[in-house]
Amino acid sequence: MTTPGVVAIGTSWGGLSALGRILSSLPGDFRSPIIVVQHRSKDSDNLLAKLLQDISDLKIHEAEDKDTLLPSHVYVAPADYHLLVDAGEVSLTVDAPFRYSRPSIDVAFESVARSFGSAAIGVVLTGANDDGARGLARIIALGGQGIVEDPKTAEMPVMPEAAKRASPSAEVLPLQDIPARLVRMVNAPGQMKRKAG
Amino acid sequence: MAVQIETVRPKQGDAADAKPDLERIEVELLLEGVYRQYGFDFRSYAYASIRRRLWKRIESEGLTSLSALQERVLHEPEMMEKLLLDLSINVTAMFRDPGFYVAFREKVIPMLRTYPFIRLWHAGCSTGEEVFSMAILLKEEGLYERSRIYATDINEVVLQRAKGGIFPIDRMQEYTDNYIRAGGKSSFSEYYTAKYGGALFSPSLTKNVVFSQHNLVTDKSFSEFNVILCRNVLIYFDKELQTKVHELFYGSLSMFGLLCLGSKESMRFMRYEQCYEQVSGEKIYRKVK
Numbered sequence: 463m464t465t466p467g468v469v470a471i472g473t474s475w476g477g478l479s480a481l482g483r484i485l486s487s488l489p490g491d492f493r494s495p496i497i498v499v500q501h502r503s504k505d506s507d508n509l510l511a512k513l514l515q516d517i518s519d520l521k522i523h524e525a526e527d528k529d530t531l532l533p534s535h536v537y538v539a540p541a542d543y544h545l546l547v548d549a550g551e552v553s554l555t556v557d558a559p560f561r562y563s564r565p566s567i568d569v570a571f572e573s574v575a576r577s578f579g580s581a582a583i584g585v586v587l588t589g590a591n592d593d594g595a596r597g598l599a600r601i602i603a604l605g606g607q608g609i610v611e612d613p614k615t616a617e618m619p620v621m622p623e624a625a626k627r628a629s630p631s632a633e634v635l636p637l638q639d640i641p642a643r644l645v646r647m648v649n650a651p652g653q654m655k656r657k658a659g
Numbered sequence: 660m661a662v663q664i665e666t667v668r669p670k671q672g673d674a675a676d677a678k679p680d681l682e683r684i685e686v687e688l689l690l691e692g693v694y695r696q697y698g699f700d701f702r703s704y705a706y707a708s709i710r711r712r713l714w715k716r717i718e719s720e721g722l723t724s725l726s727a728l729q730e731r732v733l734h735e736p737e738m739m740e741k742l743l744l745d746l747s748i749n750v751t752a753m754f755r756d757p758g759f760y761v762a763f764r765e766k767v768i769p770m771l772r773t774y775p776f777i778r779l780w781h782a783g784c785s786t787g788e789e790v791f792s793m794a795i796l797l798k799e800e801g802l803y804e805r806s807r808i809y810a811t812d813i814n815e816v817v818l819q820r821a822k823g824g825i826f827p828i829d830r831m832q833e834y835t836d837n838y839i840r841a842g843g844k845s846s847f848s849e850y851y852t853a854k855y856g857g858a859l860f861s862p863s864l865t866k867n868v869v870f871s872q873h874n875l876v877t878d879k880s881f882s883e884f885n886v887i888l889c890r891n892v893l894i895y896f897d898k899e900l901q902t903k904v905h906e907l908f909y910g911s912l913s914m915f916g917l918l919c920l921g922s923k924e925s926m927r928f929m930r931y932e933q934c935y936e937q938v939s940g941e942k943i944y945r946k947v948k
Contacts, residue, residue, distance in 0.1 A: 526924070526925055526927075527894040528898060528901075546707035546711065549706070553705045554894050555711075555894060556750055556891045558750050569711070573710075573711065
């Protein structure tokens with residue numbers, strides 16, 4: 463794998479602390495761009511990006527349209543927009559909410575799957591609905607890899623349970639093990655042959 | 660000359676699982692076909708969103724590939740009509756991003772007060788929610804009587820809807836909340852009456868509005884404006900087309916005219932960036948040279 467691909471993380475209820483746990487543990491030289499889709503109120507500003515920046519060595523932005531995806535940068539989907547990707551760029555839309563969500567994890571993951579194929583890694587964390595399950599299955603169907611937070615460590619297990627059901631081949635890991643796994647997959651891809659399940 | 664024919668292993672899986680490059684070829688062929696057969700030019704639209712919209716149409720027609728949709732679209736004008744709506748309608752809301760309207764009241768209105776007559780262009784107005792929002796704001800600021808809003812869209816169907824001034828009644832709670840947070844000075848319910856199963860907005864709001872068809876991709880400037888509003892429309896275009904439309908906006912703005920973009924759009928990397936100064940954290944830019 464020559465291009466570092468992309469890591470897409472989706473979460474809802476309980477997401478802030480789970481994201482904090484992951485982004486504070488990833489090294490500043492993490493080789494992939496990271497996309498974060500966290501459900502939140504449509505009026506929320508860029509506070510989420512600011513809070514995450516305080517605890518992370520990565521560069522965290524609230525995504526703007528046509529942002530270039532750069533390694534070790536994190537792009538947080540803005541409230542009330544869908545985040546899509548194409549050719550290494552962010553592409554925002556205000557298309558109708560998908561299953562009540564905008565941003566929708568499924569919409570973002572589907573786009574990541576279609577654009578990055580086998581270079582896509584999808585991660586589903588804590589949440590109280592099933593958004594992300596379809597998207598993660600799509601990432602895996604198009605050759606990418608999937609990680610699901612162990613529902614036992616999730617503040618709300620509904621979202622990871624749904625993702626697990628939809629993607630039996632996804633790796634299920636406790637939250638605290640996800641950062642190290644991502645580093646192995648992205649920064650040392652030679653060792654990523656192992657398949658857990 | 661001997662031609663060696665390579666044996667190509669058939670690909671597994673359905674077309675939906677095809678590798679990204681092949682998909683791009685199919686999308687481009689479809690859009691090229693649409694352009695040559697019907698004259699609608701979506702070739703410079705943002706790929707990621709057009710791809711998503713095409714796949715939604717494919718799925719709702721029970722098809723399985725972009726090529727199958729291409730065949731239907733090229734041979735059936737009715738399918739083209741459906742696709743035209745899919746590709747050209749942008750969803751919006753009244754007083755979407757209330758913070759924008761607050762900034763407009765604070766930063767833009769004082770400048771507009773100094774003008775005897777105000778010309779605004781709402782480019783890509785879709786079904787008109789934001790046009791009515793701006794009309795309400797201008798009214799409350801006492802500027803509506805000397806304003807004219809040119810509201811344009813590529814799509815005649817949405818313009819007709821906008822002209823009708825009827826919006827879904829079930830959105831009124833949301834719009835009322837937006838209105839209040841946008842700094843509304845009256846009671847939102849005064850602007851509409853429940854009628855025909857919807858909320859019919861006062862015709863006084865559209866008496867200074869001119870709705871007309873205009874295509875940002877192909878049409879030229881048609882006047883000079885003090886304010887151009889084009890929020891969350893350019894995100895559907897690729898960078899090259901964005902640059903072209905910025906050129907059109909620059910040429911259509913009077914000196915010190917204001918350009919209002921969506922809150923996640925920016926002038927970065929645009930040739931005209933240095934011709935504007937940003938007057939607010941919301942994406943409001945003032946032409947300064």
